[in-house]
Amino acid sequence: MKDLVARMRARIKQLPHPNLFCAGALITAAIVLMVVVGLFYMPYGPTVMSPDRMQGISLQHLMGTDKMGRDVLSRVMYGSRITLLVALGTMIIGAGTGVLVGAITGYYGGIADEIVMRVMDVLFAFPNVLLALIFVSLFGSGTFKVMWALGISFIPSFARVVRSEYIRCKHLDYIKNARLQGVGNLRVIFVHILPNVSGVLLSNLLIGFNNAVLAEAALSFLGIGSQPPFASLGQMIAEAQAIFFRVPSAVLGPGFVVVLIVLGFSLMGEGIRGTSEGLE
């Protein structure tokens, strides 16, 4: 155990920006801790209304209450759980399918690749929220349906990146060598090339996860996603927008939690990536 900690410390020290990484990891850990605690204990039920409406920050309500007297902190704990789950599911669906599409079109090429990628290029340029919205109009609303809609809307971004990596990799000597030795196409795609794509994929996953969090929050802000009375961060902000000038805590609470979730991951990503020498 001690050995593990020491090794971890050494690894982190080698990163280009250990401080940024640690700051990000700390923020993320705090959010995860809040969500995990929320699984077992919340100060109040997230849907329980009380007569204490629109209260500011107090010891009883650390983030105040909303216009129905519900405890904002409890709702934030519940809402972040949903947001993280949806973002995770989105990444699994989006990255999984995107890698598959990108790998196959990139590796085989041809007319099918041309057509699929043309459509992917256009879809990629659509804002994620908009694309997800169109799919929601197809599937209907609800937490899991939103996850699917978001997942599908993230396919193009992964497919594009993975495809270009595959096009690059398939001309490398060792891949040609493997094919000359009679290794099957599927094995080349998944066993020989895929590990080379993992670096690019990881940084895209970090960025994609953030975009998924932001997109989920935006969708729930627009009233699509988990339905009232259940809490989601965006929807809480939408509901509290009207009373922001009286009870800012009802907007600021969930708002800052969204910011922290995204910031945590992006700082970790920054810490891992390197920078080059300056102009002089």
Next chain:
Amino acid sequence: MGSAQDNTCQSEVILEVRDLHIEFHDHDKPETAVEDFDLTLHKGEILGLVGESGSGKSLSALAIAGLLNRHSLTKSGQILFDGCDLLTCERSRLRSYQGDEISIIFQEPMTSLDPLQRIGRQMEEALRIHHKEMSKDERRKLALQTMAEVGLAEPEKVYRMYPHELSGGMIQRVMIGAGIIGQPQILIADEPTTALDVTIQAQIIALLRKINEERGMAILFISHDLSLVRQLCHRVIVMQRGHIVETGDTEEVFLHPREAYTKALIDAIPKVDLSEFAGTSDAEASHVR
């Protein structure tokens, strides 16, 4: 070639490096890359600086050209040119020499030019910076003239081309042309032929010799290739691991090396005579003109 005794010792010293130290601070412990480096360059001579990779020869050359300005690196000693120390003088003073009195060409010609600018514009850059009094037409005329001088066929056409349309050898000619266009006193050639194939290499060497003879320009020639140095240089400095091992007139060093390291380097030269290539290229270069 090689008989340099007649024009070195008595002629004027234009560059003097004294006790140059270069240290890196990229890691926890500082690493010394160059130590106790001294050099004197006389007017009109070709001085060779040889050593294996990592011997500090290119770093010393970059320091003389004023191109070592990284934060993670310290330099000490003196680089005296035109009565001022290039290491400590003001940046503006250093810049007024760069490209005008001291020019440099590099090892990787293909990446040494701005990919988005036409050759002509890059040929004229030093003139635009240091000779603002020249008119556009004068600059253009001088650029075309210099391009012909460095053996670029059809200078008018090359003038309008972009770097990616040229071969490595042509780009190195452009680099030399752009370097000498302001008639500098010193041309530093940092492994100028390493990335080129052998015939082109011989042509570039011939071109450097021609420039030295016709323009009387001093050349500091950095190479790991002793046979090239022997063909071209009047005097030579041998470096190993950041230190100067041996220095002297080229023929003297080649015929009577004093140090074991120099001997080993000389023994490692493949016995091929490149002078016949050099001969053809001379003819070609004059033919182009």
Next chain:
Amino acid sequence: MRYILKKIASTLITLLVVSVVLFMSFQLISGDPATRMLGTSATPERLEALRAELGLDKPLIIQYLSWLQAFVRGDLGTSYVYKQSVAGLLATKVPVTLWLAGISFVLMCALALPAGVYTAKHAGSPTDRVLMVANQVIMAIPPFFSGILISWLFGMVLRLFSPGGFVSYERSFWGFVGYLVFPAIAIALPRAAQVAKLLRGSILEEAGKNYTRTAYSRGNTTSGVLYGHVLKNAFLPVLTFLGMSLANMLAGSLVVERVFGIPGISTTLLSSIGNRDYPVVLAIVMWIAVVIIVINLIVDILYRVLDPRIAEEG
């Protein structure tokens, strides 16, 4: 010239492919428009008559072609809900989104390009560090949250505009622009942060290349190297992102239009999806697709103009 013609041809093909995909998927999800228009209580005869009138009894491919023909002529169909032409419905919405996008884009460039250049030039300095951390934070703020904060700061504290009091351009053009500046900040900020970061990274990468060393060796000042050589090279990778940002802005910002109560195409799209008013949805989505594809074309042509290396590949 041949390159541009070739690009335009391939753009047209992309547009066709996308229009087929969109038309087909909306046919699949929208169900029977005749039932929708007449209600479920309508007699089968009337439904049949309307279907024939709308051409719904014909094969899909014919329906597509007649839709496409009408679309190209500017006839975008009829809204189920408002019973008026979609073109007429959008005529007042599109300019609002166009102006909002235009202001956002200008703001984004005005913020990001100087910030990117400055932080690259002073990389590692305290200002650079502070700005880069600020950048990370700005990128993490969702536009609806920043929108609310901007409404509060500029609307309630500084009283520069009244949140929710959208001014139409017919009433007062400058009032309209003055109102849009604030939502434009909410749209522009996170993108500006991204562009600044991208540009900074790109400049630093170019600064490490050999031609930069050559430029210094000719006696250039740092500014001379930066503006004379590095910037143009560093700008190339940023161009794609700028194009994509513009496309995104023209597609309309769903949340920002909502926060600021702006009657643009996003607001219309959202309500049309809610109402299952598919002709409107299809028209807006097609508009967005056309915008994206045309901007991609423009970016391609700009690359060709800016980068001589692309000309070779033709």
